[in-house]
Amino acid sequence: MTKTKKSEFRPDDFVVYPAHGVGKIMSIEEQEVAGFKLELFVISFEKDKMTLRVPTNKAAEAGLRPLANADTVAHAMKTLKGKAKVKKAMWSRRAQEYEQKINSGDLIAIAEVVRDLHRADDQREQSYSERQLYEAALERLTREYAAVSGRDERAAGKEIEDVLVGRAA
Template structure:
């Protein structure tokens, strides 16, 4: 169970801070919810406590793991070329996993594909979403500014 002030990641949305735990009535049923603020994108989420495990909520990574994430971005993608719909589904599953290394893998492979052949509209949106998720976690992990993290990611991707 998380507590107020914890920095957590909600897959498909990104990293945020638990601001409070509140009881809310939804459809006539009272439940406890984490109130989570996502600083990157300035969004507030209500996450039911009884569904936290299914949703994949987890603590943000430790600061020592950041360099490993950056290394994933710097490596050359060696994945086989799949049809766009299979590639899209595979990348979506990686993002849904909530694993920061899988999200970094998606960012890297889509950035490299963009440079080589371009991305479809759906893949561009996925790329932006994956970047936002990755940036939000690194911002909270390091206490850095969003723009500084964004520039570091761009620099790492250029090296790949």
């Protein structure tokens, strides 16, 4: 039995897993599960104190992807500068859409959620669920932006905040 193309991921690579955001591949290991040998990526999400094992042959199906390239990050930052687009649909429907965008792992979609849910100090209060979705999206965006740009998360967060505040002015 021959192996198909060797995986594009290697230990120490940063990757994005849609449901959890940025993680780091710690190793690629073989495990026997129900009598079958499986090759697995061992991915650490340090901030969440979580380790995930993803079969290498199911990685693409699971949505595992490399960090965004500089163009995608620039597009995401440009998206943040845009005007918030708030649909008139009921909040439960919008919340579901925001949740799907966050869990898609798509950096542009996540930036849209951050843009649409960001509130300047002089705007109305956010509900608890709005705040939770905003913070989840902001954290995902910040982690990937920090990993791509080589900055620490605090510096990346400050830059994103500056863009958001700057657009309101």
